[in-house]
């Protein structure tokens with residue numbers, strides 16, 4: 365089997381990469397280990413970071429299309445705004461915004477956009493090896509119910525979230541033993557959301573609200589069928605209980621998706637540790653859910669609806685032709701080969717289990733993702749997109765956020781198709797030409 369472009373992993377970045385590569389005229393295949401697209405994006409979290417802290421939208425293109433198409437299906441209602449950041453590090457009046465969406469609609473819309481663009485999807489298929497010619501990746505080995513197969517392509521987009529292809533190809537990674545922690549996200553139904561906000565604000569049954577990193581966004585966008593869209597804060601659910609830092613999003617009245625538990629110090633690229641993380645986090649979720657039902661009146665009749673697979677915020681980050689640093693992010697760096705934008709503050713869920721740390725972009729604006737940070741040093745025929753691009757531990761605290769990741773995917777897929785059409789390696793592309801195509805397709809570069 366032979367394709368022009370293989371997109372390895374159909375998650376947040378991979379979806380955009382596949383759409384862009386196929387629309388760019390490349391015969392494209394997406395290989396995904398699960399039976400749906402979306403990866404971490406369908407865990408029950410909102411899109412963050414696609415509007416900067418001054419209120420300007422920084423990611424459009426395929427990102428906007430996903431929002432619009434989900435909107436047509438009643439699975440997304442656009443931006444929710446109306447709150448400001450509230451941490452000791454935040455400059456005054458830094459706006460907070462998010463785009464909540466229903467993950468089930470994302471799975472459908474992403475699949476149809478990918479197929480509609482002309483790409484092929486291979487679900488339930490794990491990429492287990494790469495085949496090299498010198499330092500160029502020329503094929504992948506996959507394993508699925510049909511057995512093992514070798515699939516060739518001219519260009520590969522590594523959007524596995526763990527840079528699996530780069531690892532298999534012998535690429536190098538940024539050395540950082542302290543990775544961000546990991547979480548299972550969970551959705552709860554039959555919650556009285558307005559009561560929950562009142563409980564929090566009155567300090568009833570819940571302590572610690574309002575100290576720092578506290579936010580409430582009520583539905584100012586009247587289309588959103590929920591009274592409270594977003595909550596972030598801390599609660600102490602009783603004597604001797606540790607502080608629970610949480611963010612919550614709601615798209616439908618009475619339902620809330622929570623990011624509130626975590627395990628630190630386990631690796632997302634070690635099978636034993638991934639298993640341990642799943643086990644410990646499932647226990648954490650059940651324990652917290654029971655405690656919330658017991659202690660918070662608004663949750664008395666709540667039901668646990670769904671849980672996500674364990675989500676690792678950070679695993680491998682490639683050493684690319686350029687490494688994005690913390691200074692680049694907070695300084696709002698602009699690059700001549702900028703192919704995507706990021707605008708979310710650096711958000712580090714403490715590797716040691718403490719409070720989340722934030723570092724804000726000084727202007728309140730955005731920074732560029734240079735094309736060079738998608739190119740793994742020493743390897744050819746491969747472009748990387750997603751949380752594994754070439755960024756330091758600190759910078760990755762921002763580049764990993766989904767608005768930026770989707771834009772990186774679009775850039776990687778567009779670059780892959782362009783390289784195929786010009787019969788050159790991705791590294792040989794003229795970045796200005798790539799930027800022109802991205803701009804013409806509606807992306808913000």
Ligand SMILES: Cc1cc2nc3c(=O)[nH]c(=O)nc-3n(C[C@H](O)[C@H](O)[C@H](O)COP(=O)(O)OP(=O)(O)OC[C@H]3O[C@@H](n4cnc5c(N)ncnc54)[C@H](O)[C@@H]3O)c2cc1C
Nearest residue numbers: 373375376377397403404409412491524525675750751766
């Ligand atoms: C717990 C948690 C909460 C978060 N909260 C937010 C939030 O609220 N808002 C926000 O914007 N961002 C949030 N993020 C960050 C963001 O969701 C991720 O950084 C981003 O979605 C990663 O995108 P990706 O494309 O790199 O990886 P993924 O979306 O994880 O996609 C990787 C895909 O590759 C597939 N895959 C992996 N390996 C293989 C293989 N060998 N063979 C075949 N398929 C493979 C996977 O199944 C998956 O579909 C959160 C992250 C986590 C973990």
